Amino acid sequence: QxxxxxxxxxxxxxGGSPRLTCTSSGPTFSxxxxxxxxxxxxxxxxxxxxxxxxxxxxxxxxSVKGQFIISRDNAKRTVYLQMNGLKLEDTAVYYCAARSGPxxxxxxxxxxxxxxxxxxxxxx
Numbered sequence: 001q002x003x004x005x006x007x008x009x010x011x012x013x014x015g016g017s018p019r020l021t022c023t024s025s026g027p028t029f030s031x032x033x034x035x036x037x038x039x040x041x042x043x044x045x046x047x048x049x050x051x052x053x054x055x056x057x058x059x060x061x062x063s064v065k066g067q068f069i070i071s072r073d074n075a076k077r078t079v080y081l082q083m084n085g086l087k088l089e090d091t092a093v094y095y096c097a098a099r100s101g102p103x104x105x106x107x108x109x110x111x112x113x114x115x116x117x118x119x120x121x122x123x124x
Contacts, residue, residue, distance in 0.1 A: 002026040002098045002113040009094060009118030012086055016122070020081040022096030022115060030074035033103035035111060036081050038092035038120075045095070050104035051079060059104040086122045093117040 008020040022034065036048040048068060049060040055072040069082040079096060095118075097111035105111070 002029055002032055004096050004098060004113055004115035006094060006096055006115040006118040009120045011121050011123060014086060014088060014122055014124050016086045017082070017084045018086070018120065020083065020094055020096075020118060020120070022079040022081070024077045024098070026077070029077045029098070032098040032100055032113075033105070034070075034072065034079045035097050035099065035103075035105065036068075036070060036079075037095045037097060037108055038090075039095070039117075040089075040092040043092075045108050047106035047108070048081070048094070050106075052103040057103055061106065083120070086120075088122050088124060091120060091122045093119050 002024055004024050006022050012018050035050040037045045038048050039045040047061045049070045051058045051070045051072050058070050072079040096115045098113040099111045
């Protein structure tokens with residue numbers, strides 16, 4: 001089991017740079033690739049980016065390349081999503097998810113464990 005809990009969301013002004021965290025209490029967390037997804041109202045859950053179990057490899061969805069940064073600290077069983085220069089269209093519920101296969105898989109069906117999500121609302 002890899003329970004996941006996201007935190008760090010909330011109301012942010014455009015241009016803000018919040019950091020989301022995804023923390024696990026599971027002892028095998030460091031064995032799993034982690035992905036971040038987001039879902040805006042009425043839209044599909046989209047891939048934001050992913051990180052390998054070691055943290056050495058990362059990839060991003062096209063919509064956030066150069067804007068968001070993913071990192072992890074396995075000693076803390078935590079993955080981070082640094083969000084920079086937020087725009088109104090970044091408003092969504094953000095989820096982290098874990099999978100035992102290769103990192104960076106963009107399809108949500110490829111992930112076994114999910115957090116409950118954290119709402120990020122960007123206001124002007």
